[in-house]
Amino acid sequence: MKIIDLRSDTVTYPTPEMRKAMFEAEVGDDVYGEDPTVNRLESLAAKKMGKEAALFTVSGTMSNLTAVLTHTRHGDEIILGSEAHIFWYEVGGAAALGGVMMHTVPNDEKGRLGLQDVEQAIRGKNIHYPVTTLLCLENTHNRCGGAVLTPEYTREICELAHDHGIKVHLDGARIFNAAVALGVPPSTIVKDVDSVSFCLSKGLSAPVGSVLCGSKEYIERARKFRKMLGGGMRQAGVIAAAGIVALETMIDRLADDHANAKRLARGLKQINGIKIAQKTVETNIVMFDLSPELSASEFVDGLNKKGAKVGSRVGNLFRAVTHRMISKKDIDEALERIQSVCQKLQNRG
Numbered sequence: 001m002k003i004i005d006l007r008s009d010t011v012t013y014p015t016p017e018m019r020k021a022m023f024e025a026e027v028g029d030d031v032y033g034e035d036p037t038v039n040r041l042e043s044l045a046a047k048k049m050g051k052e053a054a055l056f057t058v059s060g061t062m063s064n065l066t067a068v069l070t071h072t073r074h075g076d077e078i079i080l081g082s083e084a085h086i087f088w089y090e091v092g093g094a095a096a097l098g099g100v101m102m103h104t105v106p107n108d109e110k111g112r113l114g115l116q117d118v119e120q121a122i123r124g125k126n127i128h129y130p131v132t133t134l135l136c137l138e139n140t141h142n143r144c145g146g147a148v149l150t151p152e153y154t155r156e157i158c159e160l161a162h163d164h165g166i167k168v169h170l171d172g173a174r175i176f177n178a179a180v181a182l183g184v185p186p187s188t189i190v191k192d193v194d195s196v197s198f199c200l201s202k203g204l205s206a207p208v209g210s211v212l213c214g215s216k217e218y219i220e221r222a223r224k225f226r227k228m229l230g231g232g233m234r235q236a237g238v239i240a241a242a243g244i245v246a247l248e249t250m251i252d253r254l255a256d257d258h259a260n261a262k263r264l265a266r267g268l269k270q271i272n273g274i275k276i277a278q279k280t281v282e283t284n285i286v287m288f289d290l291s292p293e294l295s296a297s298e299f300v301d302g303l304n305k306k307g308a309k310v311g312s313r314v315g316n317l318f319r320a321v322t323h324r325m326i327s328k329k330d331i332d333e334a335l336e337r338i339q340s341v342c343q344k345l346q347n348r349g
């Protein structure tokens with residue numbers, strides 16, 4: 001029986017082409033700037049994002065933290081969404097290691113922050129206040145069901161931040177999903193932000209890695225913070241090689257994941273005991289609610305026994321993420337397994 005793992009797109013394995021590229025990678029000591037494969041990945045990433053320079057990091061979490069450290073000083077305040085990944089799932093690193101206060105404003109269901117809310121959150125000149133130095137956005141938005149921020153919205157909110165002397169960092173862990181959904185190059189979406197991080201290890205299927213992009217001067221400073229965090233990786237070309245394959249060959253196929261996510265949502269809607277928890281499925285993430293009379297833990301156990309996995313959120317909220325290792329047929333199979341578990345729970349109740 002095939003395990004259908006919809007917990008995250010992070011579960012994807014490297015492709016045979018990636019493994020071959022890793023085996024053959026030319027390497028050097030990256031802390032000396034001498035790894036040709038890392039250098040190639042960084043220039044390719046910078047070019048794709050339309051930024052001057054890029055920095056290869058271990059993870060999305062390290063990229064975001066490096067970004068925050070580089071943009072701020074201890075005691076500063078950063079503004080971010082109440083549903084932001086940086087706020088929820090990065091172990092409070094910005095506060096613990098960056099010494100910044102996180103000031104949240106509500107995300108709407110499309111992952112946006114209200115312009116007025118952001119403007120009100122920006123601290124004025126007052127001896128009592130911390131200094132606001134950074135606004136963080138997220139595209140696509142994980143906890144908002146893979147919602148996409150448009151270039152128009154991004155421009156508007158960046159303009160507001162910049163007018164107040166505040167920099168903007170975009171957590172673009174899934175920026176290529178956004179680009180494919182919008183049908184525009186990622187550089188169009190990130191044009192107005194000062195820095196952007198994106199992940200190679202999610203839908204793009206590389207085993208490890210993320211890239212932080214920005215101006216040359218910014219990335220030079222970020223490189224030092226990455227080193228401080230223990231992210232100087234020496235012969236990192238071995239993993240960067242997979243990242244290059246990811247960027248060169250794995251982007252367009254994300255459209256299949258989006259189509260599969262829509263198919264999954266359509267199927268889930270038909271299942272008694274399940275409600276889709278988002279208005280539209282824009283990319284590869286589907287949030288759904290299990291009816292409150294059914295037990296979330298029994299649902300998960302039942303699914304595990306049947307060889308299907310979804311991500312648990314709070315209470316009866318679940319997340320399913322489509323990716324390269326999930327075919328259209330797997331979606332239909334997953335729906336059957338979910339349907340049968342729901343039915344069993346209902347019959348018992």
Ligand code: TLP
Binds near residue numbers: 060086171199
């Ligand atoms: N997200 C993971 C978990 O941490 C929840 C997932 O399975 O979706 N930004 C965004 C928007 C992310 O979704 C993630 C990973 C990260 C940053 C962090 O990336 P990693 O896991 O590489 O540190």
